[in-house]
Amino acid sequence: MDIAQQLALLKRGATDIKPEDGLLEKLKKAEKTGKPLRIKLGLDPTAPDIHLGSAVVLRKLRQFQDLGHEVTVVIGDFTAMIGDPSGRSETRKQLSRADVDANARTYADQYCRILDASRTSVRFNSEWLGSLNFHEVIMLAGRTTVAQIMERDDFARRFRENQTIGLHELMYPLCQAYDSVVLESDVEMGGSDQMFNIMTGRALQGQYGQDTQIGLFMPLLVGLDGVQKMSKSLGNYIGITEPANTMFGKVMSIPDRLLRDYFILTTDVPDSEVEALVTGAEQGTANPRDVKRRLAREIVTIYHDAMAAEAADEEFRRVYSEKQRPQEIPTKPLPAEALEQGAIWVCRLLVALGVASGTGEARRLVQQGGVQIEDRKVTDAAEEIAVADLLGAVVRVGSRRFVKVDGG
RNA sequence: GCCGGGUUACCCGAGUGGCCAAAGGGGGCUGACUGUAAAUCAGCUGCGGAACGCUUCAGUGGUUCGAAUCCAUUACCCGGCACCA
Numbered sequence: 001m002d003i004a005q006q007l008a009l010l011k012r013g014a015t016d017i018k019p020e021d022g023l024l025e026k027l028k029k030a031e032k033t034g035k036p037l038r039i040k041l042g043l044d045p046t047a048p049d050i051h052l053g054s055a056v057v058l059r060k061l062r063q064f065q066d067l068g069h070e071v072t073v074v075i076g077d078f079t080a081m082i083g084d085p086s087g088r089s090e091t092r093k094q095l096s097r098a099d100v101d102a103n104a105r106t107y108a109d110q111y112c113r114i115l116d117a118s119r120t121s122v123r124f125n126s127e128w129l130g131s132l133n134f135h136e137v138i139m140l141a142g143r144t145t146v147a148q149i150m151e152r153d154d155f156a157r158r159f160r161e162n163q164t165i166g167l168h169e170l171m172y173p174l175c176q177a178y179d180s181v182v183l184e185s186d187v188e189m190g191g192s193d194q195m196f197n198i199m200t201g202r203a204l205q206g207q208y209g210q211d212t213q214i215g216l217f218m219p220l221l222v223g224l225d226g227v228q229k230m231s232k233s234l235g236n237y238i239g240i241t242e243p244a245n246t247m248f249g250k251v252m253s254i255p256d257r258l259l260r261d262y263f264i265l266t267t268d269v270p271d272s273e274v275e276a277l278v279t280g281a282e283q284g285t286a287n288p289r290d291v292k293r294r295l296a297r298e299i300v301t302i303y304h305d306a307m308a309a310e311a312a313d314e315e316f317r318r319v320y321s322e323k324q325r326p327q328e329i330p331t332k333p334l335p336a337e338a339l340e341q342g343a344i345w346v347c348r349l350l351v352a353l354g355v356a357s358g359t360g361e362a363r364r365l366v367q368q369g370g371v372q373i374e375d376r377k378v379t380d381a382a383e384e385i386a387v388a389d390l391l392g393a394v395v396r397v398g399s400r401r402f403v404k405v406d407g408g
Numbered sequence: 409g410c411c412g413g414g415u416u417a418c419c420c421g422a423g424u425g426g427c428c429a430a431a432g433g434g435g436g437c438u439g440a441c442u443g444u445a446a447a448u449c450a451g452c453u454g455c456g457g458a459a460c461g462c463u464u465c466a467g468u469g470g471u472u473c474g475a476a477u478c479c480a481u482u483a484c485c486c487g488g489c490a491c492c493a
Binding site: 235253257258287290293316319345359364367369382 | 434435437438439442443444445446447451452453454455456457458
């Protein structure tokens with residue numbers, strides 16, 4: 001692959017590269033010297049679950065690796081004690097050593113599904129930040145100015161609005177920047193919210209007389225709700241370890257307007273093809289549902305395999321397009337009370353099967369016509385169901401929840 | 409330490425003595441429709457076998473026939489000021 005092609009590949013999906021022509025320079029340098037580039041990614045040790053959103057950056061790193069470069073993942077265990085002030089108002093809680101280690105292990109299990117482990121090293125930034133003495137810290141702080149640090153949007157805003165800014169928070173960008181100095185990184189990746197921190201790294205490297213890193217920024221992937229960024233805590237995420245069927249279904253539930261972003265950021269489908277697919281969906285020459293199915297298959301193939309994707313697609317069509325039962329239905333035993341009395345109140349049954357949290361909710365489901373027992377819609381919320389009608393029967397709640405009653 | 413503001417359901421947030429199980433929005437759930445678990449529209453969304461009852465508005469204790477609402481107090485959060493320099 002020549003350099004122009006490499007550049008095009010690496011630029012795909014990126015929101016920003018700073019400086020713009022820096023990446024080209026770096027690639028040229030690597031080719032000339034034969035030395036791989038060092039790509040750095042800082043990770044927060046608090047949230048170990050990798051989802052499609054966090055995978056956007058990881059997949060970009062993988063592209064670098066496939067081109068022969070080296071990745072260093074920095075676990076910000078030291079900086080976590082400060083808490084990156086970006087955006088959030090509440091101070092982050094401190095993590096114990098054990099928590100950090102446990103989270104890091106979880107990361108390791110997950111990131112190797114995307115990264116090439118042989119070209120990845122993992123470092124904790126407490127390794128070098130933890131041993132700086134106060135004199136060194138002050139000297140480090142002297143490399144920058146208050147005016148520079150206060151350029152950061154959220155600091156500027158908080159200052160303007162008379163909100164508290166801890167002095168230690170001002171040190172955060174400096175810590176992350178120092179990581180880059182220690183690692184002598186060539187490229188630092190991050191979400192678009194990392195702009196300031198990464199550029200501070202670039203400036204600090206210059207202060208230390210190093211070749212300065214460039215920042216490569218990827219957009220934040222919008223979650224299933226179509227509004228907020230994908231995150232575990234908002235529940236609008238697709239985890240990369242989720243079962244194929246779940247993953248497929250979740251992809252099918254994204255709003256149509258996110259199709260282009262998802263194709264570009266989460267799959268390897270070539271740009272030209274993405275464009276054709278998406279415009280087809282937008283102009284009605286292609287069924288958006290089918291375009292989305294294609295997307296879902298691509299994604300499932302990446303994290304499972306082509307066969308699993310095919311099967312998930314089949315299953316989806318079966319259950320949602322043809323309104324049939326899924327292949328596998330979880331089985332639950334018939335509640336004891338039903339056996340004793342020969343019949344059971346529908347609402348109590350739904351609670352016992354775990355599809356309703358209380359009889360109030362169950363009553364609502366029945367009244368709204370969402371409950372079927374063996375293809376018969378239950379309409380009377382007071383109905384008693386005979387045991388004979390229940391053994392081995394499939395209970396359907398809504399369009400996607402199925403439970404089979406144990407046949408005994 | 410002082411002064412002020414705050415704490416309401418999954419989340420945000422209205423409510424300042426009865427008409428409050430508590431507006432509105434978000435989220436979730438169900439239905440209709442279809443091109444799909446998209447979009448749109450409609451309903452539901454404290455608990456209970458349910459035109460009745462029960463438990464809720466940070467905790468506790470009061471006032472009152474009656475408290476999310478008034479008083480006292482405790483805890484926590486947010487401001488400001490002071491102390492110290």
